[in-house]
Amino acid sequence: MAFKEQSDLQLKAYFGDVQAQYELGLRHTRGEGVALDYTAAVSWLSKAAAAGLPEAQFVLGALYQNGQGVPRDTERAAHWYHLAAEKGHAAAQFNLGYCYETGEGVPKGKDDAVLWYRLAASQGDEDARAALQELLGTPHSPQSLHELEQLADTQLQSGGFETSRENLVPRA
Numbered sequence: 464m465a466f467k468e469q470s471d472l473q474l475k476a477y478f479g480d481v482q483a484q485y486e487l488g489l490r491h492t493r494g495e496g497v498a499l500d501y502t503a504a505v506s507w508l509s510k511a512a513a514a515g516l517p518e519a520q521f522v523l524g525a526l527y528q529n530g531q532g533v534p535r536d537t538e539r540a541a542h543w544y545h546l547a548a549e550k551g552h553a554a555a556q557f558n559l560g561y562c563y564e565t566g567e568g569v570p571k572g573k574d575d576a577v578l579w580y581r582l583a584a585s586q587g588d589e590d591a592r593a594a595l596q597e598l599l600g601t602p603h604s605p606q607s608l609h610e611l612e613q614l615a616d617t618q619l620q621s622g623g624f625e626t627s628r629e630n631l632v633p634r635a
Contacts, residue, residue, distance in 0.1 A: 468496075469496050469497065472486060472487055472490075473487060476507060476510075479510075481510070481511045481514040481515075481516050481519075482511075482516070484507045484508070484510045484511040484514075484519070485507070485508065485511040485516050485518055485519040485522075487507045488503075488504045488505070488506070488507030488508035488510075488511060488519065488522065489504070489508070489522060491503045491504035491507065492504045492522065492526070492531070500532075501526060501531040501532025501533075502532045502533075503532075504522075504526065504531075504532055505523065505526055505531075505532035505533050508522055508523045508526070509523060512543060512546070515546075515550075517546070517547040517550040517551070517552040517555065518547070518552070520543045520544070520546045520547035520550075520552070520555065521543070521544065521547040521552050521554055521555040521558070523543045524539075524540045524541070524542075524543030524544040524547065524555065524558065525540070525558070527539040527540035527543065528540035528558070528567075528568075536568075537562070537567045537568030538568045538569075539568075540558075540562070540567075540568050541559065541562045541567070541568035541569045542568075543555075544558045544559040544562065545559055548579060548582070551582075551586075553582075553583045553586040553587070553588045553591075554583070554588070556579045556580070556582045556583035556586075556588070556591070557579070557580065557583040557588050557590055557591045557594070559579045560575075560576045560577075560578075560579035560580035560583060560591060560594060561576070561594070563575035563576035563579060564576035564580075564594065564598065573598060576594075576598060577595065577598055577599065579591075580592075580594045580595045580598065581595060
């Protein structure tokens with residue numbers, strides 16, 4: 464990246480441009496045009512995530528989940544995934560489904576996992592579709608997304624999906 468372009472990006476980020484904050488944070492996670500620096504990445508991504516940018520919320524969740532630039536904190540990871548997932552971010556929906564499936568950062572819950580996997584699968588996320596097939600007991604019989612959604616709807620109507628949002632608030 465040219466020096467002027469990097470300098471312009473940093474100025475925009477410094478003066479509150481949310482997209483520039485996200486881009487600068489993301490570049491720090493990859494070492495693209497800047498030093499590979501997860502602490503700096505967390506700093507810039509936190510600003511963009513707090514401003515409501517779902518892409519930044521997702522990446523920040525991943526950094527917390529992996530303990531990169533911050534101590535590993537699965538509850539905060541789930542919190543950031545949840546914020547992005549509610550805005551329709553498919554990868555965040557998948558990761559939040561995984562959190563519920565495994566109990567990582569949230570109370571373990573199959574219904575919640577199915578709900579979030581279903582939302583991600585409806586956007587074309589193949590990993591979410593495979594996770595749905597496994598959770599719904601159909602790992603070896605390929606089903607259309609429509610059939611998976613019908614099966615998930617049946618479970619929704621019979622048992623209800625109650626997401627545990629109160630468990631997604633990060634510790635102070």
